[in-house]
Amino acid sequence: MVMQAGDMDRPSGARAVARCTELGRAPYSEIEGGLFRPYLGPSYRATCDRLAQWMSDAGMTTRMDAAGNLVGRYEGLAPDAPVVLLGSHIDSVRDGGFFDGMLGVVLGIETVAHFARQGKRFPFALEVVGFGDEEGSRFPSGMLTSHAVAGVLETPDPAMSDWAGSATLASALEGFGLDVGQMQAASRRGDPVLAYVEAHIEQGPALEAEGRALGVVSAIAAQHRYRVTLRGMAGHAGTVAMKLRRDALAGAAEIILAAERVGRAGTDGLVATVGSLDVMPGAANVVPGDVVFTIDVRAGTNATRDRAAREILDIARDVAARRGLEMDVALQQDLDATPCDPELTDLMEQAVRDVTHAPATVLVSGAGHDAMIMAHLAPVSMLFIRCAGGISHNPAESVTDADTDAALRAMITFIGLFERHFG
Ligand SMILES: [Zn+2]
Known part of the structure; x- marks a missing residue:
């Protein structure tokens, strides 16, 4: 124009x-x-x-x-x-x-x-x-x-x-x-x-x-933001055999993909995001011992958000149990x-x-x-x-x-x- x-x-x-x-x-x-x-x-x-x-x-x-x-x-x-x-x-x-x-x-x-x-x-x-x-x-x-x-x-x-x-x-x-x-x-x-x-x-x-x-x-979307801590066991990347590992980052990776899967399958404006992740000790030659990450879940209704968040956290608990990881979950943001x-x-x-x-x-x-x-x-x-x-x-x-x-x-x-x- x-x-x-x-x-x-x-x-x-x-x-x-x-x-x-x-x-x-x-x-x-x-x-x-x-x-x-x-x-x-x-x-x-x-x-x-x-x-x-x-x-x-x-x-x-x-x-x-x-x-x-x-x-x-x-x-x-x-x-x-x-x-x-x-x-x-x-x-x-x-x-x-x-x-x-x-x-x-x-x-x-x-x-x-x-x-x-x-x-x-x-x-x-x-x-x-x-x-x-x-x-x-x-x-x-x-x-x-x-x-x-x-x-x-x-x-x-x-x-x-x-x-x-x-x-x-x-x-x-x-x-x-x-x-x-x-x-x-x-x-x-x-x-x-x-x-x-x-x-x-x-x-x-x-x-x-x-x-x-x-x-x-x-x-305007309902939102839950969680801070998830996974604790495994740090160890030497060269000497700890694969089957003996409790790799917190590998566990987090499974959970991140699960969050994406749940988000993709949703309706009602559902979105799920892991946007922040800290790996400890965070060295190339160390099996990750601890990982802290966020899961942000939003949807057009509280019910859809709650259902999706529950599903993701249930999967996370299964992953943690199977991999011998301890998991803490804190709800950081809760908006209706x-x-x-x-x-x-x-x-x-x-x-x-x-x-x-x-x-x-x-x-x-x-x-x-x-x-x-x-x-x-x-x-x-x-x-x-x-x-x-x-x-x-x-x-x-x-x-x-x-x-x-x-x-x-x-x-x-x-x-x-x-x-x-x-x-
Ligand atoms: Zn604005």
Whole structure:
């Protein structure tokens, strides 16, 4: 698509992509030649200023909430109208892509800009939220600020140090004129919030494989992460006969392949991964004595995840017993599935069908998103946008203008359908 003069004056997918790209470099990034936008850094401030300008151009009033999230509001027909929140996150991982998070914020602004140009008002206000901390790339937190908005933030530790050791949560907030003791006041619990709608790049290859621009998320995956320790017997690689060995790594290898087999046989978005493995003593001439590895199991429902995890661990116990290995299993991460709201998901499917003239691909999000936290506050819906090669958390992250335009039209259509549904 060739941009015509004047195209940048009206909401479009191309403008959304151009805006995300603009925000991919200084002063909106803290590193040269790439993007790093941590929560409450100088690049975060510059980005909020730029976004607030675009929000204001789109007819919104803007404010920073008590947790440092940027919020733009487009009034409804009545000043006390309930609210539909559109959003995603502003922060990025180190050397991340331009679109993870930011595309959802910018598409929220484009959606409102579209209605503002028509002078269209709804029986609800539209607010665009840019969450400050989703990635945990400044503090060891992750989704800290959507917890605050959803009213599920436990008292934060003011002394929590950032990864660089240069600031605490309290001092970073203070730099923005905010008080860590007031962070929970960002909660929207008392407000009539009708829905939270998040557009996000897929960060996976499913839509590309199916030749679809857009997908509708049915649930954010349930996750179990285990830390497994296998103990055998270290010995000389030259002198310990094969049949006398208790090789912990060979046992782990069997378990890793079993996890892959179980994952491959599953439905419901099931995936199983061994992503980390330490071998001790880890020398070329020593039979591995101890191995520590992780097993990460995710699926669209808790039941599917639980069944798969049980199957993998049963196999692991058999392998350990047969090979004379001791095994310890610790559950390190236990996250329930977050189903998206079924009615909103139906509306989003309908919006995607209307826009793409094809059935909507419905998929489970294997990655976590602010929507899973916001589900504590309101019904949530998520729209996924195809990204090249499924690549994310990487400077090579990319989306097309055409796909992004389809996403914008789906968001606009969704709001129209929601209005009818609401009325
Ligand atoms: Zn993200």
